[in-house]
Amino acid sequence: MLKFKTSSSSLLRSSRLLSPLSRLHSSSSSQTGSAKADTKHHVGELTDFIEKWTPDVFRNVGVGLAASSAAAAVVVGPVTGLSMAALTALYWKVGLDDMNQNASTIRRNFPFLGNLRFILESIRPEIRQYFIESDKDGAPFDRQHRTIVYQRAKEASDLLPFGTRRDVYEENYEFAAHSMWPTVATVEKSRVMIGGPDCKKPYSSSILNVSGMSYGALSENAVLALSSAAKMGNFYHNTGEGGMSRFHLEGGGDLVWNVGTGYFGCGTGTLKRVFDDKMFADNAQRDNCKMIELKLSQGAKPSHGGMLPKAKISPAIAEARGLKYPPEGDCNSPASHSAFDSPEGMMHFIAKLRELSGGKPVGFKLCLGRPEEFAALVKAMLSTGITPDFVTVDGAEGGTGAAPPEFSNSVGMPMAEGLTLVHGILIGAGLRDRVKVIAAGKVLTGFSVIRTLAMGADVCNSARAMLFALGCIQSHKCNTNTCPTGITTQDPRLMKGLHVPSKAERVKNYQEKTVHVALEITGALGYDTPEKISGKDVLRRIRNHGLRDFNEIYPWITTPSGALKNNTARKEFQAIWDGKGAHDHLMWENA
Numbered sequence: 001m002l003k004f005k006t007s008s009s010s011l012l013r014s015s016r017l018l019s020p021l022s023r024l025h026s027s028s029s030s031q032t033g034s035a036k037a038d039t040k041h042h043v044g045e046l047t048d049f050i051e052k053w054t055p056d057v058f059r060n061v062g063v064g065l066a067a068s069s070a071a072a073a074v075v076v077g078p079v080t081g082l083s084m085a086a087l088t089a090l091y092w093k094v095g096l097d098d099m100n101q102n103a104s105t106i107r108r109n110f111p112f113l114g115n116l117r118f119i120l121e122s123i124r125p126e127i128r129q130y131f132i133e134s135d136k137d138g139a140p141f142d143r144q145h146r147t148i149v150y151q152r153a154k155e156a157s158d159l160l161p162f163g164t165r166r167d168v169y170e171e172n173y174e175f176a177a178h179s180m181w182p183t184v185a186t187v188e189k190s191r192v193m194i195g196g197p198d199c200k201k202p203y204s205s206s207i208l209n210v211s212g213m214s215y216g217a218l219s220e221n222a223v224l225a226l227s228s229a230a231k232m233g234n235f236y237h238n239t240g241e242g243g244m245s246r247f248h249l250e251g252g253g254d255l256v257w258n259v260g261t262g263y264f265g266c267g268t269g270t271l272k273r274v275f276d277d278k279m280f281a282d283n284a285q286r287d288n289c290k291m292i293e294l295k296l297s298q299g300a301k302p303s304h305g306g307m308l309p310k311a312k313i314s315p316a317i318a319e320a321r322g323l324k325y326p327p328e329g330d331c332n333s334p335a336s337h338s339a340f341d342s343p344e345g346m347m348h349f350i351a352k353l354r355e356l357s358g359g360k361p362v363g364f365k366l367c368l369g370r371p372e373e374f375a376a377l378v379k380a381m382l383s384t385g386i387t388p389d390f391v392t393v394d395g396a397e398g399g400t401g402a403a404p405p406e407f408s409n410s411v412g413m414p415m416a417e418g419l420t421l422v423h424g425i426l427i428g429a430g431l432r433d434r435v436k437v438i439a440a441g442k443v444l445t446g447f448s449v450i451r452t453l454a455m456g457a458d459v460c461n462s463a464r465a466m467l468f469a470l471g472c473i474q475s476h477k478c479n480t481n482t483c484p485t486g487i488t489t490q491d492p493r494l495m496k497g498l499h500v501p502s503k504a505e506r507v508k509n510y511q512e513k514t515v516h517v518a519l520e521i522t523g524a525l526g527y528d529t530p531e532k533i534s535g536k537d538v539l540r541r542i543r544n545h546g547l548r549d550f551n552e553i554y555p556w557i558t559t560p561s562g563a564l565k566n567n568t569a570r571k572e573f574q575a576i577w578d579g580k581g582a583h584d585h586l587m588w589e590n591a
């Protein structure tokens, strides 16, 4: 059995750095809503008694009801017997219809009783309005934002009547500063070409794509649906670190192969995983594989290897990852890569991946911890002359299938600071025109795409919004193999409920509509392409300071090209480049 050891090496920031940053954590007001503590019974959870209601239980109860009707006809009389028989027939009809329909996973998995969820859901707004919660409740995504995804996925109207329900004068309120001279931005013009000078096969990317989630964290039906959606909608689907499975390939969408420390699909070994050139080349050269993303870390568990709980390791997953079945324990990947151990070594490894892939774009994904360590990577780009084709920045607010709560809650930099620093350092090194920047971290609405581009991204990835489009009800059971919507489970009974063609259509609809709205905002800003969006286009209300645009809040994104290299950048920013750390609080106080 393959069982990787994880390192518990801590990356906790110094409190000096964390405290100003944590002030900014609430800045993504477009998404976060009220960050309430995790509660057991949150919005959208299925009650336990419905979850125990399997199709077998449904059938047994139905047989019992039929027998009781017959007994009642004999013992009580024909009228009672007939009435009970009619109710029993109705019970069977509803339940069998539920099992045979494709639109709802919950009804397929929990016939008859699953309808309770929808009945309760239909009266939920009233109950909530009079007794319980606001639209801003629900974490990590509030009801308002989830509803937008559900509506767009189902092609229902997402129009808001009567004006905004937000308090536009509250702290951290953000808005796009539109132009008096709006124009039209088209999807064609919004595509972003990824691939620097050393790349032979550049890739034309959408501005919104499916972020990495592995087969293992996700079910095969979920992977198939996402990949099929990517094909229909002409966007990419990142595989996540569990390897490029046959379900990714079967869907036919453009794939970004996320290569983590476990080297699944491109490595061998048990206790220590070793990268294998031939295995990598064979997979990377597949037509579907459009780009390769070397994963250093992700926001929900930075510098902590991937975690796949034993309960979720099915024979098919074991096969895809090269694990023994049945598993002896959880499949935990190491915290760090064995293929390189220095910034220069990493650049040479990137060059090797590009060559082995036949010249496809190769980049890396990270959640930023220490900015000076990223600066060291960029210096290695200059000293080796090897640049990645893209850098993906994940925020600490990012999602995961499973992670230690301390890592999710208290390690790593949120997207806003991580993204703006990566963008600024690449500009300061004079390399920004060679390296595209992709960002993820609660990107869900058209506006959240725009604000992410305004912070410096070229392209956005989204993981959990895509899961909502697949039918996720935010029940927080992704690590238990009991996901009621068949998305993050390997239980065939639950997975079967996820009808691939209809869910793929929904993901496609959601992505398409959200990009459409993002482009409408782009046009409202007066630009014909999102490429022209910059930090001055989005403003935030800051207590005692009025309104500030992103250029003022994150001044390092206005660094002149090459200024860090030439030692002419703003003092506090230059200190990062010079390896003196990012602890000069002046820098953060500007934010």
Ligand SMILES: Cc1cc2nc3c(=O)[nH]c(=O)nc-3n(C[C@H](O)[C@H](O)[C@H](O)COP(=O)(O)O)c2cc1C
Pocket: 211, 212, 213, 214, 217, 218, 239, 240, 241, 242, 258, 295, 297, 298, 299, 306, 365, 394, 395, 397, 398, 399, 400, 401, 440, 441, 442, 443, 461, 462, 463, 464, 465, 478, 488
């Ligand atoms: C279920 C799940 C599994 C994930 N698995 C991976 C993974 O294998 N590799 C990776 O780089 N990121 C992984 N992520 C992180 C996402 O790719 C993304 O960076 C993060 O969730 C932020 O995006 P979001 O806020 O839109 O969810 C996973 C996220 C989720 C929700």
Ligand code: SF4
Pocket: 467, 471, 472, 473, 474, 475, 476, 477, 478, 479, 482, 483, 484, 485, 486, 487, 488
């Ligand atoms: S993916 Fe499944 S288990 Fe995870 S939050 Fe969504 S519905 Fe719940």
